[in-house]
Amino acid sequence: MVVTASIGYTLYPDDEADADALLRHADQAMYVAKQAGRNRFHAFDTAHERALQVRRTQTAELSEALAQGQFALYLQPKVDMRRGVVVGAEALARWQHPERGLLAPGAFLHLIENTELEAWFGEWVVDSALQLIAQLGRQGLALPVSINVSAQHLQHEGFADWMEHRMALRPEVPAHRLELEITESAALYDIDHVAAELERLRGRGLTVSLDDFGTGYSSLAYLRRLPLDHIKLDRSFVHNMTTDPGDRAIVQGVIGLGASFGHRIIAEGVETVEQGALLLDLGCAWAQGYCIARPMPPDAFAAWAAEWRAPAEWLGRPLA
Numbered sequence: 424m425v426v427t428a429s430i431g432y433t434l435y436p437d438d439e440a441d442a443d444a445l446l447r448h449a450d451q452a453m454y455v456a457k458q459a460g461r462n463r464f465h466a467f468d469t470a471h472e473r474a475l476q477v478r479r480t481q482t483a484e485l486s487e488a489l490a491q492g493q494f495a496l497y498l499q500p501k502v503d504m505r506r507g508v509v510v511g512a513e514a515l516a517r518w519q520h521p522e523r524g525l526l527a528p529g530a531f532l533h534l535i536e537n538t539e540l541e542a543w544f545g546e547w548v549v550d551s552a553l554q555l556i557a558q559l560g561r562q563g564l565a566l567p568v569s570i571n572v573s574a575q576h577l578q579h580e581g582f583a584d585w586m587e588h589r590m591a592l593r594p595e596v597p598a599h600r601l602e603l604e605i606t607e608s609a610a611l612y613d614i615d616h617v618a619a620e621l622e623r624l625r626g627r628g629l630t631v632s633l634d635d636f637g638t639g640y641s642s643l644a645y646l647r648r649l650p651l652d653h654i655k656l657d658r659s660f661v662h663n664m665t666t667d668p669g670d671r672a673i674v675q676g677v678i679g680l681g682a683s684f685g686h687r688i689i690a691e692g693v694e695t696v697e698q699g700a701l702l703l704d705l706g707c708a709w710a711q712g713y714c715i716a717r718p719m720p721p722d723a724f725a726a727w728a729a730e731w732r733a734p735a736e737w738l739g740r741p742l743a
Contacts, residue, residue, distance in 0.1 A: 429456040433467035481534045489540070489547060493519050496551045497718035498568070500728065501689060501711045504699050505740055507733035510709060511567040511602070514552045515718045537575060545576045549586070553593040555721050556600045562725045569602035569632060577605060578613060583623040590627070598628030604655065606634050607645060614648055622650040632689070636677060646684045654681045656707065658692020665697055671705075678706045678743075696734045706743035 431453025433445055440448060448467040456465035488494060498512040518526040535544050552570045559566055576582065590598060603624070605617075621631050632653035633645060646654075656677050664671040674690075681688040690702050693712030702710060716727060 427462035429453055429461050430464035431456055431467065432464065433469070438467060438469045478534070482538055482540060485531065485534060485540055486543075488518060488520075489543060493521070494544075494547065495519060496548070496555060496721065498555070498721055498724045499711055499718040500716045500724070500731070501569075501709060502715050502731070502733065503708050504703055504710055504733055504737040505708045505742065507738050509564075509566065509728045509731065511569065512724065513569045513604070513711060513718075514548070514555060516548065517718075536573065541573055541575050542579070545573060546589070549589045550592075552601065553589065553596050556596045557593060558721060559724070560596075560600075564725060564728060565600070567600045567602050567630065569604050571604045571606075571634065574606065577617055577620065580616075583620040586624055586629075587627065599630065602630040602632060602653075604632045604634045607636070614645075618649055625650050625652075635691075643680075646680060646686070651684075651686050654686045654688050656688055656690045658712070661690050661692045661698055661702070661712075662694070665695075665701055671701075674702070674707075675705050682706065696736050699734070700736045700740065703737060703740045704743055708742060 431449045431451065433440075433448040433452060435445060438445060438448055448469075452465045452467040456463050459465065495517050496514040497517050499515055500509050501511040501513065502508065503510050516528050516532070518531050520526050523530075535541055548570050552568050556566075556568050559568070579585075590596070590601070603621070605621075625631060630652040631650060632655050633649065633651050634655045635657045636654045645651075654677065656674060660670045660673050660677075662670075664674045678688050687709060688707045690698075690707050690710040691712060693699050693702070693710040693714045695714055698712075699710060699714060702708075716731070719727060
């Protein structure tokens with residue numbers, strides 16, 4: 424008979440825990456050694472444990488922030504550059520952190536993704552957007568508002584049922600004023616399921632945009648199989664198209680593809696009048712970006728919309 428041993432260990436002070444926790448960590452490491460094939464030793468991963476602890480703390484903080492109403496939706500306008508009119512807005516989340524101030528999505532969205540908070544946050548986004556649409560309507564702005572839908576949320580069985588239920592709670596909001604923005608990754612794993620869910624919602628009047636087109640797994644299959652109304656041209660191509668012939672060719676190609684499939688193109692990240700003029704020359708009239716307006720609190724949107732004027736270089740410029 425051969426006797427073997429599986430050993431787990433942890434080291435103090437690298438593992439900054441009390442005596443009970445140190446024993447528990449060593450025990451966890453021993454089970455990892457057993458699962459790896461026995462007759463071996465394994466060190467407790469203190470760096471991984473610290474990362475998990477940080478993640479747990481952050482998740483608890485985000486959960487508390489949601490419960491206390493620290494999140495808000497800001498609105499970034501979408502405009503028709505050629506006609507000089509506001510045609511909609513994108514709702515973008517902001518966190519009014521009690522200590523760090525106003526935080527953009529890059530500071531917290533990655534902490535919400537693939538956690539139990541994602542569905543809760545998605546529900547808050549939808550309900551808040553519907554409330555904003557109703558608010559804009561009372562101010563005389565009958566404009567569509569778009570929201571970003573996470574891949575996990577969209578892939579969930581019964582997503583269309585859930586969305587219809589949230590809409591039913593706001594019967595005063597016309598369905599065509601809510602737009603769903605999805606990324607290519609949201610449809611990647613089960614495009615048939617996603618297409619069916621979106622087709623059902625489009626049948627109710629909602630519109631659908633494919634966001635950041637051209638940056639991931641772009642394929643003509645997305646344009647052929649997904650029920651889309653708009654394609655959003657990623658800001659990375661818009662940024663360099665006036666100086667980079669390759670990016671300009673991509674922009675021109677996406678605009679042509681959109682026209683071929685009957686989808687409207689919306690250019691993101693328009694930061695200069697020159698970029699807007701070139702987009703019009705290439706056949707794209709709708710845009711959003713800092714040249715037009717930065718995301719703003721909803722209470723400021725009506726006043727901004729009443730005062731905004733398109734640059735003279737855009738107005739009436741012939742489309743390609």
